[in-house]
Amino acid sequence: MSTISEMEIFTQVVASGGMSAAARELGLSPAVVSKKLSKLEQRLGTRLLQRTTRQIALTEAGQGYYERVLEILASIDEAEAYVSRRSSAVQGLLRVSAPTSFGRMHIAPHLNQFLLNHPEVTLQLDLSDTFVDIVGEGYDVAIRIGHLEDSSLVARRLAPIHRILCAAPGYLERHGPVYSLEDLLENHVCLAATQQELWRLEGPEGDVTVHSRGPLRTNSSEVVREAVLAGVGVALRSTWDVGEELRQGKLVTILPVYRASRHIALQAVYPSRHFVPAKLRAFVEFLATLYSPRPYWDADLPEIGNSIN
Numbered sequence: 001m002s003t004i005s006e007m008e009i010f011t012q013v014v015a016s017g018g019m020s021a022a023a024r025e026l027g028l029s030p031a032v033v034s035k036k037l038s039k040l041e042q043r044l045g046t047r048l049l050q051r052t053t054r055q056i057a058l059t060e061a062g063q064g065y066y067e068r069v070l071e072i073l074a075s076i077d078e079a080e081a082y083v084s085r086r087s088s089a090v091q092g093l094l095r096v097s098a099p100t101s102f103g104r105m106h107i108a109p110h111l112n113q114f115l116l117n118h119p120e121v122t123l124q125l126d127l128s129d130t131f132v133d134i135v136g137e138g139y140d141v142a143i144r145i146g147h148l149e150d151s152s153l154v155a156r157r158l159a160p161i162h163r164i165l166c167a168a169p170g171y172l173e174r175h176g177p178v179y180s181l182e183d184l185l186e187n188h189v190c191l192a193a194t195q196q197e198l199w200r201l202e203g204p205e206g207d208v209t210v211h212s213r214g215p216l217r218t219n220s221s222e223v224v225r226e227a228v229l230a231g232v233g234v235a236l237r238s239t240w241d242v243g244e245e246l247r248q249g250k251l252v253t254i255l256p257v258y259r260a261s262r263h264i265a266l267q268a269v270y271p272s273r274h275f276v277p278a279k280l281r282a283f284v285e286f287l288a289t290l291y292s293p294r295p296y297w298d299a300d301l302p303e304i305g306n307s308i309n
Contacts (some may be wrong), residue, residue: 004076006040007069009033010048014066018056090282091120097134098143101222102266103127106240106297107143107287114286121279129221134271140280141270143287145238147263156268156284159291162239162304163260166251170231178234178254181210189214189233193221199236203258212236236260239304243297266291 009026013033016022023030041048048062058066098107103125111123126132126139134142134153145161165184178184181203190212192199199210214233218224228235229245234254245251268284270276298304 004073006036006043007073009036010040011066011069011073013037013049013056014058014062089120090118090278092277092279093122093124094141094279094283095124095126095139096141096143096283097126097128097132097137097139099145100127100129101225101241102143102145106291110286110290114283117286118279118282121282123283134269140277141268141284144267144269145264146267147261147265153269153271156270156288157265158268158284158288159266159293159295160262161260161264161266162298163236163264164239164256165234165236165254165258166228166242166246167234167254168229168231168251169249171228171233172252174231181208181255181258184234184255185210185213191216191224191227191233191235193224194219196221196224196236200261201236201258202261207261208258239301240266240295240297243299243301246301266295 009022009028012025013019013022016025019033019037020030023033026033037049044061044065046061047059048065050057050059096107104127107125111125115121115123131144132139132142143158144155165178167178171189172178175188178188181201184190190210191214192212194217197212199212201208201210216224216227216232224235225237225241227233228237228242229250237251239246242251246253268287270280270284
């Protein structure tokens with residue numbers, strides 16, 4: 001950077017016709033300008049300027065150096081302008097990671113509108129139920145459901161997430177109603193993917209943890225969804241996942257006083273709050289506006305009622 005500074009001072013001296021005038025333009029003292037020029041000439045091992053008390057003149061080496069330095073400084077200005085335009089323009093490749101089911105149900109159907117709004121963006125949406133390394137794997141943003149622990153990452157809350165216990169009416173007709181958590185564990189079938197068998201719930205007595213168990217074992221949350229709809233048992237499901245089935249009566253809420261932690265939220269997670277690219281800002285704002293604090297999947301659900309944040 002000191003080399004570039006010396007180049008800028010040298011070109012300003014030539015353009016201004018003297019050190020004093022150049023110093024005024026640069027906001028420096030004439031002594032600093034003179035010292036920088038001497039340092040530049042010493043480093044190059046040649047005299048660039050012939051100095052007199054009244055004027056300066058370029059040497060032959062100085063003339064050639066001046067012409068080339070002007071090109072270098074112009075290239076630097078062009079590079080900075082290019083980056084500045086890209087950071088302020090909604091364009092380029094945007095790499096997004098999202099949970100499989102949520103991405104399929106609540107991101108993919110809305111992408112057409114985003115891409116119509118921003119035709120210069122190419123969006124790569126990768127769906128996975130594992131937490132990707134955003135920085136290491138080169139993602140611009142990850143959409144995550146959960147409670148972000150202390151992290152160097154930035155999280156933007158997009159919507160509340162509500163998880164409720166539910167079952168199909170046909171299941172309850174065969175097995176009877178569920179009266180309590182103890183009744184649920186002792187007399188009913190619980191359905192959960194292997195990585196979600198611990199149900200951390202909030203209820204009248206505070207936080208409780210339930211170890212769900214049942215005859216079906218799977219690593220797929222979507223298999224659990226289909227099983228609860230088929231009447232196999234009771235499951236803890238998010239309203240973004242089964243809201244429509246609750247509205248249609250295909251599922252009903254079990255033990256409504258219990259539900260998963262209210263701290264769980266849908267979040268957009270990205271590496272830094274500084275110099276956020278316009279394409280990333282536009283996508284996050286698009287999702288935040290789309291879902292809002294009262295997301296559409298919770299509309300008209302008596303199971304949620306006034307608990308929506």
